Amino acid sequence: MKVGFTVNGEAVSMEVEPRTTLADALREGLGLTGTHLGCEQGVCGACTILLDGRPIRACLMFAVQASGCSVTTVEGMAAEDGTLHPLQRAFCDQHGLQCGFCTPGMLMSALHLLHRETSPTRRRIREELSGNICRCTGYASIVDAVQAAAEEMAAGMDDAAPTEVTGGTT
Template structure:
């Protein structure tokens, strides 16, 4: 089937089998390998992307379901010149990543969180990020990074392309 959607502000057309997941289409068909596959059961959150500005487990969504939608992946956070998004900078500054496997899903979930809550407290951050698993036990640093990004006011509302 032919699907067309916008990924990080770029219109994309792909021919996919109806059973192809959005994660596989993004990674294998479009070359955006930042969307990580962990559990492939929707539990770990490593594959989280935004679809029409809402967090979605890309391993559970079929690519055909994204037809006509706007998709934001972790690759869409950095500026065109490669400069890190301020949220990414906060994760680096506050050691919010260790092995980095969960980081793309964490960043996308944090982006959505900050769009919903401009000044979240630690409890809100923990609750909102609870669907993302970090096996390196980096949760304290992740919460610190998200709070720092919120204090810096680095996350504007979602735009029409879904990129922030």
């Protein structure tokens, strides 16, 4: 089947089997490997992306269901010149990642929160990220990172101290 949707601001069209998940289409069909596959049952949150601005589990959705939709993956967060999004910078600065496997899903869930709330409480951040499992950090540094990014974004400093992407995705 032919499916067309927008990914990180770019219109794409591809042939997929009807049973191909959106996660597999992104990873294998488009080479966007930042969307990680963990449990493949929608429990871990590693495959979280934004579909029309809302977080979804890409492992639970067929690619054909995304036809005509707008998809944002972790690769779409950084600027075209490689400048990291304030949330990505905060995850680095606050040590909000260790192995990095859960990070893309955490970033997408946190981005959704920060698009809706400019100053979330620690409790609210924890609630919003409760569907994303991390086995390494203990979550405190992740919550610190989201809070720091919220403060930076609210202050309008999202262009301050640009950081270049130097390989991989955060």
